[in-house]
Amino acid sequence: MSAAAIAAAVQIAAQAYQAIAAAVEGQDMDPAEFTRQVEARIAESESAQQQQLAKDRALWGAVPAASPAQPTDAALVQARALEQIAAAQARLVAAIPVGELVLPAWLDDGALD
Amino acid sequence: MWSRWYKDWGFLVNCAAALAVGVCLSVLCSCATPLATANALSASATEIRAAAIPAANAECTAAITQCKASGIHTPTDCPPYVTCNTRRDAVYAAERTVHRGLAKVRWLLPRQELSKGTILARIVAKSQDALADLASIAKQAGWIK
Numbered sequence: 001m002s003a004a005a006i007a008a009a010v011q012i013a014a015q016a017y018q019a020i021a022a023a024v025e026g027q028d029m030d031p032a033e034f035t036r037q038v039e040a041r042i043a044e045s046e047s048a049q050q051q052q053l054a055k056d057r058a059l060w061g062a063v064p065a066a067s068p069a070q071p072t073d074a075a076l077v078q079a080r081a082l083e084q085i086a087a088a089q090a091r092l093v094a095a096i097p098v099g100e101l102v103l104p105a106w107l108d109d110g111a112l113d
Numbered sequence: 114m115w116s117r118w119y120k121d122w123g124f125l126v127n128c129a130a131a132l133a134v135g136v137c138l139s140v141l142c143s144c145a146t147p148l149a150t151a152n153a154l155s156a157s158a159t160e161i162r163a164a165a166i167p168a169a170n171a172e173c174t175a176a177i178t179q180c181k182a183s184g185i186h187t188p189t190d191c192p193p194y195v196t197c198n199t200r201r202d203a204v205y206a207a208e209r210t211v212h213r214g215l216a217k218v219r220w221l222l223p224r225q226e227l228s229k230g231t232i233l234a235r236i237v238a239k240s241q242d243a244l245a246d247l248a249s250i251a252k253q254a255g256w257i258k
Contacts, residue, residue: 031219031220031223034216034219035216035219035220038155038212038213038215038216038219039216041155041159041212042209042212042213045159045162045205045208045209045212046205046209048166048205049201049202049205052166052170052173052201055170055174056173056174056177056188056194056198059174059177059178059181060177060181060186060187060188061186079202079203079206080202080206083206083209083210086210086213087209087213
């Protein structure tokens with residue numbers, strides 16, 4: 001077996017691995033579909049949380065002014081605001097077409113949520 | 114001359130080639146890509162949250178019952194409920210941070226920025242931190258073992 005044949009075998013193996021990995025990980029999936037699936041996970045998490053908070057409110061009785069769904073301290077208010085900003089950023093970047101070469105500033109300046 | 118050399122050493126050369134291919138494959142397989150890591154983190158986040166939340170809900174409900182029995186009818190005046198609800202909110206928020214990390218990694222993959230590798234690593238690290246926070250909060254609360 002020549003060196004060229006060995007190199008070719010290694011290259012084929014590497015390509016096969018990359019193709020399998022891409023399929024397994026979802027890299028070959030349509031980006032919009034992938035984003036939709038991730039958003040579904042996020043929505044499921046939010047829905048589960050809201051449903052339980054609604055049950056809590058029912059247990060407490062009518063307490064619209066101090067609902068347990070409301071933040072309980074400044075840190076929580078800030079955390080929720082940051083979460084909403086991050087969600088908006090994620091929706092924004094998902095809308096940018098593939099092929100755009102300019103890196104979004106929010107990804108490059110350490111402002112990762 | 115080549116055939117004689119190959120007859121003498123061919124077996125060893127073939128073994129070396131097979132070994133080289135095996136080593137290369139094992140190296141490739143051992144290097145988890147950022148997307149694979151982010152996928153695994155996202156799945157773990159859902160799994161841990163799903164395991165922790167039933168206990169969290171039970172604790173919050175017990176806190177409501179306890180406070181109402183002692184005459185407290187406002188959530189914010191009920192410390193056990195505030196603690197439980199804040200922790201539960203944090204668990205959900207951490208889970209969603211991990212999921213958003215996966216979305217970011219997937220978004221960056223087809224793009225060709227020079228610093229993409231570093232940014233992907235930072236996103237994955239952030240997701241790992243969020244998952245660790247999620248597990249830590251849930252364990253500290255006794256919602257998971």
